[in-house]
Amino acid sequence: MNLTLNIWRQSDPESPGNFDVFNVSDVSPDMSFLEMLDVLNEGLIVHDEEPVAFDYDCREGICGACSLVINGSPHGPQKATTTCQLYMREFSDGEEVWIEPWRVGAFPVVRDLVVDRSAYDRILQAGGFVSVRTGAAPDGNTIPVPKDVADRAFTSATCIGCGACAAACPSASASLFVAAKISHLGLLPQGQTERNSRVRMMLAQMDKEGFGHCSNHAECQSACPKEIDIGRIARMNRDLGRSFIRRT
Amino acid sequence: MNAELVANDPTGPLENRWTKHRFDMALVNPANRKKYQVIVVGTGLAGGSAAATLGEMGYQVKSFCFQDSPRRAHSIAAQGGINAAKNYQNDGDSVWRLFYDTIKGGDFRSRESNTYRLAEISVNIIDQAVAQGVPFAREYSGLLANRSFGGAQVSRTFYARGQTGQQLLLGAYQALNRQIAAGSVTLFPRTEMLELIVIDGRARGIVTRNLVDGKIESHTADCVVLCTGGYGNAYYLSTNAKGCNTSAAWRAHRHGAYFANPCFTQIHPTCIPQSGAYQSKLTLMSESLRNDGRVWAPIASAAQADNAADISEDQRDYFLERRYPAFGNLVPRDIASRAAKEVCDENRGVGPEVNGKRLGVYLDFSEAIDRLGESAIRERYGNLFEMYERITGESPYRTPMRIYPAIHYAMGGLWVDYNLMTSIDGLFATGECNFSDHGANRLGASALMQGLADGYFIVPYSVGNFLARHQAGDIANDHAAVADAVRNVRDRIKRLLNAPDAKHPPEYFHRKVGQILWDHCSMTRDPADLRTALKQFPPLRDQFWREVKVTGSGEAFNQTLERAGRIADFLELGELMCLDALDREESCGSHARTDHVTAEGEAKRDDENYSYVAAWEFSGDCSAPILHKEQLRFEFVHPSVRSYK
Structure with missing residues (x-):
């Protein structure tokens, strides 16, 4: 053709x-x-x-x-x-x-069509991890994780960091990207200790990078090649609120 | 010539060697570590985990990747899983069994000490990944799930749906991000290593090109770790990402790092067949699919048809089940690949014709769907089925998949000793970039294991052991060796941009070298063919430097220039691959030599004469490298003939 x-x-x-x-x-x-x-x-x-x-x-x-x-x-x-x-x-x-x-x-x-997406890396550097030293891990089966929880963490973790969510968003928000990582780690027992600081630091970095705020258009979930849904954003917002009233 | 290579592996009982060796290694005082600079090139499983761990230990680490983010390294695309000798399934697995399966899978062409260490460390990797939040598949009990994978008779493979590599890489990337935030690792994305700096026989740095603005820079350090992946893209069409290349390893080779077993490349049996001449890469379908799919082709060329449904059950040949009743569809990759190729060579292939031949066989899930239900199959392979449908326009839930072998992994790579150090002092190589643990063939779900074993648990120790014996020291930027390396890089770029009779885009040459290698140096090799192939490399290189056309300038973002530089190195490596294939007068692991097969047509190994690692030294002439042999000694296992009948 x-x-x-x-x-x-x-x-x-x-x-x-x-x-x-x-x-x-x-x-x-x-x-x-x-x-x-x-x-x-x-x-x-x-x-x-x-x-x-x-x-x-x-x-x-x-x-x-x-x-x-x-x-x-x-x-x-x-x-x-x-x-x-x-x-x-x-x-x-x-x-x-x-x-x-x-x-x-x-x-x-x-x-041309190439953009600089290092802002996404910097958001993850702000807190998108579990602080565990190499070699300091207990046996993998020490902490059971219910299958449905592990599956939900997995679907959040499938984000490929392409940037389509921000590109689709009328406010150029990175909320879906940030929320995917917050949900992935926040659902798992391993991610609980840093759950409060993680959500605050990653969102602060998102603001600093110049991304907008979520305006509930849901364009991001339509554009996401991995079909990550905006339920994660609600969860992230809940985690942010929770971080002000609960210590862990 | 033929000077014996020393692997520096410990002696004594196999199960104590790594423990003993770790105790014997020198340590750097924690307070002194910050004085040492370590360069880590590549951010895949091996590089990401090594940079993160070295940074965490307190060294000053510089981490480089040519991609725009460390998360895009090609480890991300590994689908199937990662082996570990946890024996969580209580099916008789052990470190010894994983070690034995790995060394046997490699057809007895790897070192016992290294391979045992890999199996030993496998269990720590799972623990580490789980602690990082890697969401492995779990059972309803909440405990980790396993599956049997690629020929193993125990269920020892951990997985995260069909995206295990992605999840493990994101784990390593998160650990790396944590160190970048802590300031112990400095990241250089979109930065490609183009030269190694060697001073007094020791690796002291690299020269890089900033891919955004073209700036050439030198970076010096106390040692250099290459984690730059494999060279499967030499074949042009492969399952590798388009950017995968051999350039960092090849620069090191030209400076004296031996290249080991370059002809040991793995062909993966379950890839989506080529659809046309413009194909840019081949897509792998995880071989975990063979757990539930049955491989078949029409029984005779007369029974070929456009649709699988038009071939009746009695006209179908389930050739793997027929030829290998014990292992059936789960025979190792090389056996499955060769069998599929033989079927297509007999004009019994399926799918569309490309250049007059149907190159494909069916992988049929209808029986598994009848037995387990569509939802169970969707749970196991959903994303793979979707990927297949997107590419081919056909649904594997309704019609059988079509598969064909493709180049997938390079077992060969830079020669390293037990400490993962190359034959250049202070230059380490880890992951697919080195040759070490997979022998002549790699077991499924072992690449992720090796990358992470090297990066998290081996090279951080051996780098410390090396640095403890050397004073930390800066190299002046105007040092003659640094200036020379920078000049070499500039000269080469200038040559690439100014070919005298420029007319062909770089891909023209990449397709040519790829075709030579696929025709003569893939799963079946014929000595006469290899000699023909060898004659083609020097004129092809001459033509490349005369006629390659690179538009644009060196001082800007220029993807054509990037590709041309990488292809120039494939044109040199390709010849070494064929030379090595010709030297190895046996059928072994992933390849069969036409002059070394049994009466039944099965591969015939020659332990008496070829139980060695072929480590090639660059001589200045690509056509005449010097062969060094590392004899393999088997104290604990007896090389047996593989039989999957």
């Missing part, structure tokens, strides 16, 4: 950007979206033009590197799917496609 691509180009964080138009032909429906861009880029290189920069790595939906807004939706039209797992059979011949980077103030554009 043939497509018209409108792709955001920006040479560095300071320069203004603009959309460039590319016409691609002979796109196979079995290609992934990123493979379609690979083919475009190889052609550009051959014709002495600068290829389009975009982040990618595992190409199996788990590393969280890929990050494109496709036709207005982070990771494109398909539910529960990262850009790298989006296949061209989701598009139709002759379609016009708009490709942009995450639009979040706290994720400045590095080049």
Whole structure:
């Protein structure tokens, strides 16, 4: 099939950007979206033009590197799917496609479609861990964890840190990302000791990075490729309130 | 030539060796640790855990990754699980049994001391991960769940649905984050190591390129730890992430670090078959699927059909169950892979034709769904089934999956001694980057175990042992060796950007080297083919440096330049892989040599002549490396012939 691509180009964080138009032909429906861009880029290189920069790595939906807004939706039209797992059979011949980077103030554009997501790392550095030294752990079966609790912790822990939640949010909030980690660790017995300080420090860092606050639009859970739900945000808010009245 | 390599492993009873060795190692006084600088390259399971632990111990650690965040290292994609000899299932497992299974799985081409230590430490890893909040699967009792995995006859594999690597990596990443916040680890994301700095025979630093602004920088330290993963991407199509590369290890090799068993690469039997020529990578389906899926193909080429449903039960050949009745669908990876390839070579493959051949076999869950119900299967493999459907447009709940082998893991890597130190003083290599524990083939669920054993529990001790014997000391930035290394990096970038007859994008060359390796140096190897392959490398390298086209500049974000540099190293490593494959005149582990098979067509090992680690030294000429042999001695196990019949 043939497509018209409108792709955001920006040479560095300071320069203004603009959309460039590319016409691609002979796109196979079995290609992934990123493979379609690979083919475009190889052609550009051959014709002495600068290829389009975009982040990618595992190409199996788990590393969280890929990050494109496709036709207005982070990771494109398909539910529960990262850009790298989006296949061209989701598009139709002759379609016009708009490709942009995450639009979040706290994720400045590095080049073209690549953004700087180190703010997410810094939020986790503020408290997204259990303070246990290497070698200081008791036997793994010492503390039983009810299966339903372990399963809920797991589903929260499946966050890949891609940034789609903030990119989808009208307030550019990182609430779903932060709440996923708060829930993961807060549900487990191992995470109880630092539960109060964790929620406060991570949220303080989220503010400091310039993310907005949750405004209950729930766009984040629609965009999340791992389908993490906004119930976690409610839980995080409860944990924040709880932290002011309970010591542990 | 052929100087004997010394592994520096302890002697005495196997079960006491690591304990004894730890006692014999020198320690750095806690108050002195902050004077030492340690560079850790890579932030996967091995690198993340090593940097976190070394930082926690009090060393000044610099941690580097080429990705935008440490959490994106390719360990994140490991699906199946992690082995540990906990015997929680009371099915007769023990450290000895895990050790024996690992050394046997590696077809008796790994060191007893190292492999035993790995099995011994396995239990600590689970404890550590649980304490970090890694949400392993649990039983209704609330205790940890296990499954049997990839040929094991005990249930010793811990897992977190099909995302065990992700959860373990996030555990290590959290530990790393804690140290970054504490100031003991300084993180350098989007920073790629392009050169090793060696001073007086000792590794003293690295030269990096900042991938955002192109800045070339030198970083010096008291020692360097490489945790940079495997080189499966040499084959172009593999299950590795696109960024996985050999460059850090290869730079070290060119400085004198021996490269061990480069031809030992693992082919994974359960990957989604290629759909077309533009394929950029292959996706792995966890081999845990083989616990409940049955592998089959049409009994004859005449019975081939576009849909599985059109092939009647009596026309189906469950070839693994037929050939290996004891292990059936759970035979080791190499056996399952070769069997699938043989079936396709006999024109009995399934799925769409690519270049005139159907390259795939079925992995069928219909019986398991009938027996256990769809919800039980969804609970076990839900995310894998979804992934498969997203890629192929077919639902494995309704039609059988199609699978085909793909390159998945590199058992070979930098040669290391028992302390995980390479043949360069002060240069350590851990995880997939080294060659150490998996011999000629790796058991399923053992890669995560090795990465974390090395990173949390071994290299922090051996780094201390090394540093205790050396004064902490700074290297001036204008030291001649530093300046030389920086100049080498700049010159190489300049060459990549200015090829005289630039016309092909770097991927053109990557596909070429990949095709040579897949055709001649994958699961079946023929000596005549290997000789043909070897002739192709020098002209391909010449063509690369003459015709590679890299647009843009070196002083900006430039992904084409990044890829070109990595491909240049694959073009050199590929030749070494073929040389090693030609030298090893036996069928062993993951590969079979056409001239060394039994009358029934099964692989034939040669313990008398090839029970050694082939450690290659760079000679200055990629086509003529120097072979050093580390003889493997088996005091506790008797190398037996594997039989899965």
